[in-house]
Amino acid sequence: MPIPRDFRVTALAGGVGAARFLRGLVRVIDPASLTVIVNTGDDDEFFGLSVSPDLDTITYTLAGAVDSSKGWGLPEETFRCLTALGRYYPETWFGLGDADLATHLFRTQQLREGKSLSAVTTAIAQTWGVRSTVLPMSNDPVRTIVHTEAGALPFQQYFVKGRSEGQVKQVELHGIDTAHAAPGVREAIQSAHLVILPPSNPIVSIGPILALPGVREAMRATSAPVVAISPLVAGKPIKGPADRLLGGLGIDVSVGGVAGLYRDFLDTFVIDTQDAAQQHQLEQLGLAVIVTDTIMSDMEKSTMLARVVVEHEHRKKWRVESGE
């Protein structure tokens, strides 16, 4: 059954894990029918520059411009400016490549001139020829702070500088109480034919988006099926500290633990064949379960996974609508 061109998909995304899925998704659906709502809780300021790691990873990936070996940044990067910054600053652990710096300079200048992060994100995406809609989750600053036994660390300090070490005690979303979802975020969830949670970190990537006022409600209220792809395979994330964060917060480090975080709005959960043994348990939560290969080691595997997800949901939707 072919996917119609107007089959609108909305994805909630963190960085590399989500991007790996989305690069396949835009080969399965019309890229112009995709809206990506991107976490900005990881945003930070380095050397006076406004850096939005997840937004850039998604945009560079959708543009086909990302460094595919790292999954973020631009290919064949050099770090001459960062090295030179070491003369002025004691810490240069956040890897800003020379070409990538242009994006941060542009974003910083545009924000200083009073543009919203939404407007800047749209301009950056258009500059790179991205046909999908890329939305920051909010135009208000939300900063994810990871509390470990060593103290409270802004996310990039915990993740990049601290290499996700230290027992996690709490995750704080600084600013979330006064932040609003960016224009278009709730609408994109409500008007979609399918809502997807790619395999992003449920605590620090998907969590901040869902915590914005009205977003979780929109996820519950949308008539579109909601599908999540497990970020855990055999109890481990492919990349990043999802296991440490889940474990630190007392959540079971398993597909069941992740599904529990989404159970109020989730329809279908996609798990890896390595976790097939947990299919029955998930079905008992009332979820449809897809068991497939979720490890997206290359573009072909990303595309296959996206196709499995989209065709499953489109077929289901078609069955419901046709009364089969």
Add this chain to the structure above:
Amino acid sequence: MPIPRDFRVTALAGGVGAARFLRGLVRVIDPASLTVIVNTGDDDEFFGLSVSPDLDTITYTLAGAVDSSKGWGLPEETFRCLTALGRYYPETWFGLGDADLATHLFRTQQLREGKSLSAVTTAIAQTWGVRSTVLPMSNDPVRTIVHTEAGALPFQQYFVKGRSEGQVKQVELHGIDTAHAAPGVREAIQSAHLVILPPSNPIVSIGPILALPGVREAMRATSAPVVAISPLVAGKPIKGPADRLLGGLGIDVSVGGVAGLYRDFLDTFVIDTQDAAQQHQLEQLGLAVIVTDTIMSDMEKSTMLARVVVEHEHRKKWRVESGE
């Protein structure tokens, strides 16, 4: 006669021409006894970054770090960020190297945090191990605007983008009426044993410094001898548009024309051997004249010229003080 270590010299400086002289001067006097007052009329903002071309040229040169072939910027520069900025901005004609960008990022961030340009300049100079005192002429923005038949152009647009083309009609120092000399500027002129105007552009490099309230008065009032080195050799500048600017403003494009701009405070004028024929005319203005090789094509020639200047003035001062 050896130069004593506490022989304090203050120089008023533009960019490359001044820097070529100063690199020699700090081999003749104690670098810690040198104060350089640097033009900031050429400053501009590119991509949201506060760029101070003359300050950086002086600092990099005094640090022995400048690209000696160009006379500005850092050696073996790459321009990957600038190339990438071309994706976001229509114009990337101002050459910002990747390593050099670190200086602009640092300055921009410090200024945004409320530091003065003086404080940032001191921090940058210290970072580079410069022992001399580098002062911006002012902490207030002064912007040199060159009016040509094509319109009013900020200096870098006239000089770098426009390659100094177009008939100059007027030079405007935007902001000069409300600007103050930076702390230490007038004091450095008044307390020096010797004040030097290296071969900088008299209109757009030395001119803005002298136009600041109280600076020209300090030049007249200082008990130190004031020496200028002609930026013209046989009616032409070694670099830059001094001839076009002088000519456009109706000033004689000659050593006499330059001397006339400084005659209210100048004691000694250093001219090139190619201009020896004009020595007598300059002496008739009441100036002491040094005729020597002023083309500083290498470090040795810079040092020789600095030695001629310093020893001449130090000897003269010694003669006056000893009553010879």
